[in-house]
Amino acid sequence: MVGAGIYGTIGVAAGFMGNAVWLAFVISMVAALLTGLSYASLGSRYPKAGGAAYVTYRAYKKPFLSYVIGLAVAASGLTSMAAGTRVFAATLNGTFPTLPVFAIIVGFLLFLTVINVVGIRESMVANLICTIVEVGGLLFIIAVGMKYWGSVDYLKVPEGSSGLTATMLLSGAVLTFYAFVGFEDMLNVSEEVKNPEHTMPWGILIALCVATLLYIAVSITAVSVVPAQDLADATKGAPMTQITASAAPWVPAWVYNVITLFAVANTALLNYVMGSRMLYGMARQGLVPSVIGKVSPTFRTPHLAILTLGILVLILVFTGDISALASATSLLLLASFCLVNGSLIVLKRRKGEPPGRFEIPSIIPLLGLLVCLVLIVARVTDVNNHRAPLIAAVIIAGLSLMYAIMRPKGSVEKIGETSDSEHEA
Secondary structure, three states, X not given: OOOXXXXXXXXXXXXXXXXXXXXXXXXXXXXXXXXXXXXXHHHHHOOOOOOHHHHHHHHHOOHHHHHHHXXXXXXXXXXXXXXHHHHHHHXXXXXXXXXXXXXXXXXXXXXXXXXXXXXXXXXXXXXXXXXXXXXXXXXXXXXXXXXXOOOOOOXXXXXXXXXXXXXXXXXXXXXXXXXXXXXXXXXXXXXXXXXXXXXXHHHHHHXXXXXXXXXXXXXXHHHHHOXXXXXXXXXXXXXXXXXXXXXXXXXXXXXXXXXHHHHXXXXXXXXXXXXXXXXXXXXXXXXXXXXXXXXXXXXXXXXXXXXHHHHHHHHHHOOOOOHHHHHHHHHHHHHHHHHHHHHHHHHHHOOOOOOOOOOOOOHHHHHHHHHHHHHHHHHHOOHHHOHHHHHHHHHHHHHHHHXXXXXXXOOHHHOOOOOOOOOOO
């Protein structure tokens, strides 16, 4: 969750919400927590690599639904990886202009592929290193800016707005919600975790709580040090650079460029791991060609799923501006959240369905479903982003056509209790 999102989101959200930006993070945290609790409960019930695809099939017994949701979630990871790769290449090329962009892109993706193929443990070590750098950058911002706390009105909104209304709070929550996205990816690696029925729920909930504390503290610090409208002005520099320039002018400007590289690499790597495990799980369900589910005899990782995604990302990177595609797949991700919340309700009501170690009342997934629906409506009715719903509809139509041609026959029975993937993490 603590990836490139918070580093870019804070400026846009502050421009819209003013000093009250911290409230947007509080509301979006509540929205994320509702669905996060559903994922935590499902993780204690079904620690399967297929994630949303497995859960939706188990609940609804509809291969088509599981197929579309699984590939839509994988598509969100692909576009996130592609966008991150472009940012990484542009940032590194800006620091070292002699490095050709093409070579940076290919080298970056090759590096991520090698880490992913070698093992989940190696991927998580790389993730840990990147996360320490990212969180360290946020903690530094909080430390140097804490002396400014209390210097502004934290309920003040931009001039010309209609005040701190429910509409503004909802719109702000839509902007900041994606800074929390990432908890759903944890379910896809649950087969490679020790005692996942116990550790996955706690991992998801602790991650959500820690991210929330960081985001609220950073947002309060940001508007305390730099005027909210300046944070939103890209011509004045990245938000974190502006904050350090005021609160710690002795810090070189390139420091947060380096941190950005780690943040982007971290997000790309985790989406790579998530997407490959999603395809691996779907292959074992019979939803995609079974060859994609093959496991390397040497590294015990789904190497063919990893290579397939790597090639697709490389193609996407060179197709041009993919911001509209990324926005559309984010919309599909919200739709998958709705289905996962609904799946938990169905599974909790089904007789004979074994409970997990972490059970929650049905009202929580119901509220999570309703909140995600509200966020979808807010995105669809956003006049400034009218292309995203259209692209999302085209993606669904394309996946439906693929399903009609391939006619996969999914089955949860194809997935045994023991994973063929590695159990080293």
